[in-house]
Amino acid sequence: MLEIRNLTKIYEDGTLAVDDVSFTVPDGEFLVVIGLSGSGKSTLLRCINRLIDPTEGEIIWNGIDLAKLEGDELRHARRKIGMVFQHFNLVDRSSVLTNILTGRLGYSKTWPTMLHRFPIEDREKAWQTLERLGIEDQAHKLARELSGGQQQRVGIARALMQDPELMLADEPVASLDPVLAHSILQHLEDLNQEDGLTIICSLHYLDLVQRYSTSVIGLKAGKLVYQGSKKDIRNMTDDEFKTIYGEEAIRISDTSLEGSLGEVVEQ
Amino acid sequence: MKSKKSQIYKEASTLPSIVPPWLAAVLSAIVPGLGQALARAVQRGLVIFFSFISIIGLLVWRFKDAAPRDEGVVDIVRKAFRLEPIFVLISILFVIFYIWIIIDAYQMAKIAGKPDKRKPIVVMVLLILVFFVIGWQIGQIDLYAFVTKFGDALPAISRVLWPWERAITYPEETWMGTAGLETPCDDTPPPPTEPLEDKPYLIVDPTCGTPSEQIDQEDGTIEVMPGTKLHVEGYNFTPEKEVEIWWKDPAISQFRHREGGDILRVIPDENGYFEEEITWPYRLIPDSYLEGGANWELQGRQVTTIGDWEFSAELKMAIEKMIETIFIGMMATFFGIILALPFSFLAARNLMRANAFTLGIYYLVRGVLNIIRSIEPLIWAIIAIIIVGLGPFAGILALVVHSIAALGKLYSEAIESIDSGPIEAVTATGANWLQTIMYGVIPQIIPPFVSFTIYRWDINIRMSTVIGLVGGGGIGYLLTQWIRMLDYSAAGIAVWFIAITVALLDYISAEIRERFI
Ligand SMILES: Nc1ncnc2c1ncn2[C@@H]1O[C@H](COP(=O)(O)OP(=O)(O)OP(=O)(O)O)[C@@H](O)[C@H]1O
Ligand SMILES: [Mg+2]
Numbered sequence: 001m002l003e004i005r006n007l008t009k010i011y012e013d014g015t016l017a018v019d020d021v022s023f024t025v026p027d028g029e030f031l032v033v034i035g036l037s038g039s040g041k042s043t044l045l046r047c048i049n050r051l052i053d054p055t056e057g058e059i060i061w062n063g064i065d066l067a068k069l070e071g072d073e074l075r076h077a078r079r080k081i082g083m084v085f086q087h088f089n090l091v092d093r094s095s096v097l098t099n100i101l102t103g104r105l106g107y108s109k110t111w112p113t114m115l116h117r118f119p120i121e122d123r124e125k126a127w128q129t130l131e132r133l134g135i136e137d138q139a140h141k142l143a144r145e146l147s148g149g150q151q152q153r154v155g156i157a158r159a160l161m162q163d164p165e166l167m168l169a170d171e172p173v174a175s176l177d178p179v180l181a182h183s184i185l186q187h188l189e190d191l192n193q194e195d196g197l198t199i200i201c202s203l204h205y206l207d208l209v210q211r212y213s214t215s216v217i218g219l220k221a222g223k224l225v226y227q228g229s230k231k232d233i234r235n236m237t238d239d240e241f242k243t244i245y246g247e248e249a250i251r252i253s254d255t256s257l258e259g260s261l262g263e264v265v266e267q
Numbered sequence: 268m269k270s271k272k273s274q275i276y277k278e279a280s281t282l283p284s285i286v287p288p289w290l291a292a293v294l295s296a297i298v299p300g301l302g303q304a305l306a307r308a309v310q311r312g313l314v315i316f317f318s319f320i321s322i323i324g325l326l327v328w329r330f331k332d333a334a335p336r337d338e339g340v341v342d343i344v345r346k347a348f349r350l351e352p353i354f355v356l357i358s359i360l361f362v363i364f365y366i367w368i369i370i371d372a373y374q375m376a377k378i379a380g381k382p383d384k385r386k387p388i389v390v391m392v393l394l395i396l397v398f399f400v401i402g403w404q405i406g407q408i409d410l411y412a413f414v415t416k417f418g419d420a421l422p423a424i425s426r427v428l429w430p431w432e433r434a435i436t437y438p439e440e441t442w443m444g445t446a447g448l449e450t451p452c453d454d455t456p457p458p459p460t461e462p463l464e465d466k467p468y469l470i471v472d473p474t475c476g477t478p479s480e481q482i483d484q485e486d487g488t489i490e491v492m493p494g495t496k497l498h499v500e501g502y503n504f505t506p507e508k509e510v511e512i513w514w515k516d517p518a519i520s521q522f523r524h525r526e527g528g529d530i531l532r533v534i535p536d537e538n539g540y541f542e543e544e545i546t547w548p549y550r551l552i553p554d555s556y557l558e559g560g561a562n563w564e565l566q567g568r569q570v571t572t573i574g575d576w577e578f579s580a581e582l583k584m585a586i587e588k589m590i591e592t593i594f595i596g597m598m599a600t601f602f603g604i605i606l607a608l609p610f611s612f613l614a615a616r617n618l619m620r621a622n623a624f625t626l627g628i629y630y631l632v633r634g635v636l637n638i639i640r641s642i643e644p645l646i647w648a649i650i651a652i653i654i655v656g657l658g659p660f661a662g663i664l665a666l667v668v669h670s671i672a673a674l675g676k677l678y679s680e681a682i683e684s685i686d687s688g689p690i691e692a693v694t695a696t697g698a699n700w701l702q703t704i705m706y707g708v709i710p711q712i713i714p715p716f717v718s719f720t721i722y723r724w725d726i727n728i729r730m731s732t733v734i735g736l737v738g739g740g741g742i743g744y745l746l747t748q749w750i751r752m753l754d755y756s757a758a759g760i761a762v763w764f765i766a767i768t769v770a771l772l773d774y775i776s777a778e779i780r781e782r783f784i
Contacts, residue, residue: 049695079697089688094710102706106697113702155692162696 001026002048002166002198007057007067009043009222017043018054019222025200030192032209033202034226035219036245041202044219045168048200049081050074061166079106082159084188086171088151092144096135096154099143100126103161122161129157133187149180156187167191169201173208181205185212210234218244282307284379288372295372299365302372306379311387315368318394322361325401330354353404360397367393423755430759434582437572444468444501448547448563449475467503467539469567478563479549494547501567504539511568512543516550517561524548533567581757584745589764592741595662596728602663603670603727604720610636610671611678618682632675639672644730648739659740666727666734674723681715717783721776728772732765 002025009018017040025031033041046052048059050066059066061077069077082103090099104122105113112118118126130136133153138146143154152172159167169188173181189212191197203209209216216233218226226244228236284291284306295302299319304312333354334346347354367390444467446460452475460468476495484490504510510533512524524531526545535541552561610632612618619629647665655661690707698706735743742761749758 051691051695075697075699077697078695081695083692083695085688085692087688089692091689091693091707091710092686093714094706098706098710102693102698103696105693105699105702105706108702110699110701114705158692158696 001062002200003058003060004048005058005060007044007047007059008055009040009047009052010055017222018047018219020057021219021222021224022057023217023224023227025198027198028192028196030189030199030201030212030214032213032216033200033219034204034209034216034244035202039219040222041219042170043222045083045170045200045202048166048168049078049083051083075106079162080165082156082162082164082167084152084155084159084167084169084172086174088143088148088155088175090143090151090154090158093142095140096130096143096146097126097139099154100129100157100161103158106162125161126157129160132160133157148176149183152176152180152184153187156184160191164197167197167199167201169199171202171204174204178205181208182211188212220244282380284376286376288374288376291376292369292373296369299368302369303375306372306376308375308379311371311375315371319364319368322364322397322401325405326357326361329357329401329404351404353400357397357400357404360393360400364390364393364397423753426755427759427762430756430763433756433760434579435576436579437576438574439570440573442467442505442569442571444504444567446471446499446565447474448497448565450477450547450561450563452476453560463503465503467501467567467569469565470500470502471565472498472500476547478547481549491549494549497545497547497565499543499545499565499567501533501535501541501543502539504535504541504567505569505571506535506537506539508569508571509534510541511570512545513566513568514548514550515564515566516552517556517563518552521566522550581749581754581760585742585757585760585764588735588742588745588761589768591659592731592735592743592765593728593768595659595666595731595734595739595741596724599663599666599670599727599731600720600724602667603674603723606667606671607674607678610675611682614675614679615682616679617685633679636672636675639668640676642669644669644734645737648734648737652738657738657740662731662734662739662741665739666730669730670723670727673726674719677719677723678712678716681712681719684715685711714783718780721780725772725776729769732769 004024005022007018007021008016010016019040021040021044033044035041043052047054048061048066050069054067057067064077066074066077091102098116101118101122104118104125108118108122127136127139130139133156135146135150135153135157138150138154143151146154155172167188172188173184176184185208188199188201192199192214201212203213210230210233213233214230216226216228216230217224220243226240286294286302286305291302291306293302294305295315298316300312300314300316302312303309303315306312330343330347333350334343337343337346344354344358348358371387371390444463446469447457448471449457452473456473456475459472459474460470462468462470473495476497479494480492482490482492499512501510512531512533513521514524515521524545525548531543531545533541533543547563613628613632614636616629619625644665647668648661651661651664651668655664685708689711690703693703693707731739731741731743733743735741735745736747738744742765746758746761746765749755749761
């Protein structure tokens with residue numbers, strides 16, 4: 001179980017990105033974070049695995065406060081938290097296989113990995129993961145030679161190599177077209193339902209939120225302004241929606257961003 | 268701040284002129300640009316003023332340069348016009364410019380405060396023309412000489428373009444017959460040469476006499492008193508192959524015989540026999556060689572090639588020096604990379620902005636690299652030669668210094684432009700610092716590093732071919748020597764080698780780059 005208590009992040013330039021946010025994520029949840037651009041979704045997710053150091057607050061995970069960890073303890077905690085990025089963040093010029101094996105670095109001895117040596121079990125695991133995501137044909141290509149959807153599957157595979165118990169996904173489908181978006185989210189859903197992996201995922205498209213989430217939180221200007229179950233978001237009213245997305249939401253629908261949250265207003 | 272400035276300028280330009288148009292014109296005639304400035308066109312006035320001053324300065328210098336010995340403005344100008352008519356053109360343009368300044372001042376004062384702006388396009392063209400013509404004169408551009416003298420240079424150029432006759436030689440043997448001569452004649456002239464079997468020999472008649480003499484006349488001219496006429500017969504030479512006639516004088520220096528200024532060539536008949544009338548030549552010989560009579564020797568030489576062709580010494584030298592050149596470039600690149608690496612990290616802003624101290628180092632390293640880079644390798648070579656003397660090491664040092672600066676900058680820019688995304692992703696997997704560098708940073712910087720390094724190696728090879736021009740070793744050194752000795756064929760061989768090598772390396776480096784990146 002993950003429990004966020006009074007989490008606050010103020011950047012060096014004074015930007016208040018996350019403002020006193022508290023919520024709980026039971027194990028096995030598929031939590032979707034929604035909110036306008038700049039509302040603090042990425043900051044929140046990055047605080048959880050400490051790519052960003054929170055200014056205040058606690059991140060209690062399985063009884064440990066991640067916010068206080070340093071050095072090896074932090075690295076060991078990170079091993080169990082996979083992360084998938086909007087822009088995939090693959091090492092473009094490395095092979096797919098190397099990118100995926102990167103997920104094992106936290107478990108490996110330093111010196112062999114300097115020579116690109118990984119235990120045979122890790123290599124086998126890499127192939128299994130590739131197969132599971134249907135990209136075994138691409139193993140020896142360079143990451144940048146792959147299509148966007150394939151790259152994001154490599155990103156998921158890399159996270160899976162960590163044997164994660166928690167998966168953070170920061171707008172994993174925002175740079176993909178809708179068909180690919182579904183296939184990527186189905187992979188995540190799979191992991192959530194079959195392996196019981198807890199997933200925290202930020203999304204922008206309402207139909208995707210409705211289709212995949214088991215619960216939803218909404219951020220606005222760093223504040224938690226909405227918290228609801230899958231059922232709640234189905235029945236979300238215009239007003240509730242506006243508290244999250246502001247008056248701008250109407251404009252978004254006018255520019256007819258198909259499938260975007262803007263459609264809520266019209267429904 | 269900028270907008271504020273332009274606002275002030277705008278306001279000022281809407282004000283009426285400080286002086287009436289006629290006064291603006293007069294003022295600009297005295298101090299060019301002053302009228303415009305007082306007509307609220309300060310910028311225009313300044314541009315006019317400084318253009319005017321610099322043209323005046325250039326003109327004074329050029330006129331002085333053209334007529335350095337003359338005094339007085341009128342004399343100098345007249346002389347310069349006569350020597351270089353282009354000055355007339357410059358002066359006309361200048362006068363037009365001056366008149367335009369006065370008219371412009373009048374009009375600027377008249378339209379000041381009104382919205383219509385006059386764009387000085389015509390005068391801009393005029394100004395550019397003035398500087399262009401002055402530049403033409405300063406550059407001593409002489410298209411006429413270029414066209415007319417091109418023909419004279421053709422033989423030399425054609426030898427540079429196709430130097431390969433010089434690439435091979437045949438071993439030679441000299442086949443020589445001689446005859447002795449004595450001066451002055453005494454009671455017993457030397458006997459004629461004994462005929463020889465199977466060997467060439469010369470018979471001269473008479474066997475004694477006097478060489479030609481030069482007599483200085485009163486009026487300073489020199490008159491030549493012809494020496495004894497000699498009848499020369501040659502025997503046993505190789506038939507129908509040119510014989511060179513040479514002299515060995517009492518001071519034992521040897522020279523080729525000339526008859527009426529031209530080198531004498533004789534061709535023996537099918538029996539190896541020839542005869543020729545020659546005049547005993549003039550030779551300035553120290554008295555000490557002449558005591559008690561002096562012996563001269565007449566020689567008939569035939570040069571024959573024996574055996575197969577072989578590569579010429581020049582070709583071999585060119586090859587050796589070309590290899591030396593490539594190694595100079597290689598060693599320089601090698602040391603350049605090793606030394607540039609640490610500097611590149613210090614010069615990468617994203618790594619050094621952590622605190623004021625490291626940022627200070629960043630600026631220092633950046634600054635030093637920029638200064639070093641702005642000095643050409645040839646100049647570094649001259650400095651290196653002062654320290655370590657002529658030779659390849661000086662060339663290597665020069666190129667290393669320049670490579671460090673150039674590569675340091677390129678590498679540091681590569682480091683600055685790496686994507687933080689993958690680094691973040693690797694960190695997020697729980698990898699430690701070393702692993703993050705190895706898997707997140709290195710793969711990103713290797714391709715640009717390789718690319719820049721190949722690029723640099725390319726430049727270094729190219730530079731090493733010219734670094735020899737100042738004495739830094741390599742083929743450039745040979746090239747300058749051969750050009751100074753007017754041996755254009757040998758120089759052509761060097762030029763060809765440089766061209767071939769550079770083209771080849773271009774190709775190779777393009778290939779490597781393709782593979783890597
Ligand atoms: N490194 C940083 N330094 C300063 N301010 C930052 C930094 N990163 C983000 N911010 C600011 O913090 C706020 C929240 O940013 P964040 O990236 O978390 O938003 P987001 O919800 O992920 O937006 P998006 O949907 O566009 O990704 C924004 O105002 C942003 O400008
Ligand atoms: Mg974001």
